Amino acid sequence: MTRHWTPLALIYLALAVIGLVYVVVSGVTAFAFAFPLFLAMRQRHLTRLARAAVAE
Numbered sequence: 001m002t003r004h005w006t007p008l009a010l011i012y013l014a015l016a017v018i019g020l021v022y023v024v025v026s027g028v029t030a031f032a033f034a035f036p037l038f039l040a041m042r043q044r045h046l047t048r049l050a051r052a053a054v055a056e
Contacts, residue, residue, distance in 0.1 A: 005013075
């Protein structure tokens with residue numbers, strides 16, 4: 001084993017970093033989609049409850 005970084009080791013390191021970035025970005029994208037959807041569904045539910053309270 002050498003004490004220096006080989007070109008292949010640098011490629012593996014770069015691929016590992018890219019994979020980690022990919023996982024983080026996919027999580028952020030999922031949250032960016034799901035959170036507004038959650039807020040919209042919550043607002044619909046609250047509006048439905050408010051209309052039912054007024055109708056009674």
